[in-house]
Amino acid sequence: MTNDLLENTRHQISSIIIDRNRPLIISDADEVLVVFMARFELFLNEQNYFFDWSSFRLTGNIRRKSDNYTFSQNEVLSLLDTFFAKETQSLDAVPGAIEALNLLSLRAQIVILSNVPFTYHAERERCLVEHGMNYPLIINNGLKGPAVRALAGPARAPVFFIDDSPSHIESVATQADHVRRIHFVHDTRLAELVGPAPESHHRIDSWPEARTTIEKELSAAGF
Ligand SMILES: [Mg+2]
Numbered sequence: 001m002t003n004d005l006l007e008n009t010r011h012q013i014s015s016i017i018i019d020r021n022r023p024l025i026i027s028d029a030d031e032v033l034v035v036f037m038a039r040f041e042l043f044l045n046e047q048n049y050f051f052d053w054s055s056f057r058l059t060g061n062i063r064r065k066s067d068n069y070t071f072s073q074n075e076v077l078s079l080l081d082t083f084f085a086k087e088t089q090s091l092d093a094v095p096g097a098i099e100a101l102n103l104l105s106l107r108a109q110i111v112i113l114s115n116v117p118f119t120y121h122a123e124r125e126r127c128l129v130e131h132g133m134n135y136p137l138i139i140n141n142g143l144k145g146p147a148v149r150a151l152a153g154p155a156r157a158p159v160f161f162i163d164d165s166p167s168h169i170e171s172v173a174t175q176a177d178h179v180r181r182i183h184f185v186h187d188t189r190l191a192e193l194v195g196p197a198p199e200s201h202h203r204i205d206s207w208p209e210a211r212t213t214i215e216k217e218l219s220a221a222g223f
Contacts, residue, residue: 009139018151020157022223023107027110033097034128035091035093035187039087048066049064050062085119112136124137144168148179152179159179160181161182162182170197170199182202182210183200
């Protein structure tokens with residue numbers, strides 16, 4: 001995967017105003033702010049497919065009930081696209097996320113950085129706004145390090161990044177090491193399949209705890 005910032009993502013980032021003197025919290029959406037896995041599992045079950053919960057990845061774990069066939073990478077991407085087309089707009093909020101962001105927004109800017117396909121930008125935005133998570137939304141593709149580096153810039157205040165994927169956490173460590181990294185996995189079954197991302201500063205799977213941790217770090221840094 002590339003370390004370059006995609007033109008589309010760069011353009012979105014340049015359209016939002018970031019105050020470098022204010023703390024910034026960059027949060028993923030799926031499995032952090034909105035419930036992805038439980039709804040995706042329902043979607044698979046409706047088609048007589050299932051997720052076999054054997055590892056922290058989609059490809060290799062999505063199977064057909066009738067013959068246990070394992071879907072290929074391309075088939076998984078196609079299933080995901082159908083899922084996002086059908087469900088992006090109506091995903092549930094992760095418990096505690098709305099309230100935590102609401103409180104954190106008093107002390108920090110919030111930006112949501114999501115890898116939902118570009119086509120579903122409007123649906124994702126509508127879903128988040130309907131939940132009261134009306135913060136700038138940036139849609140990215142591929143590893144998130146370059147987008148986080150561009151968002152964080154030459155920060156004069158703490159920057160936090162929250163994501164369920166160890167690859168994105170690692171990418172941010174490589175591209176913007178000054179960013180504080182929280183590894184957050186909402187689904188408890190998924191959470192059991194993945195240890196703390198090696199490049200994370202914290203592994204936290206609940207919003208009240210994530211909020212307290214960020215607030216403590218902000219206070220310690222004088223913000
Ligand atoms: Mg995610």
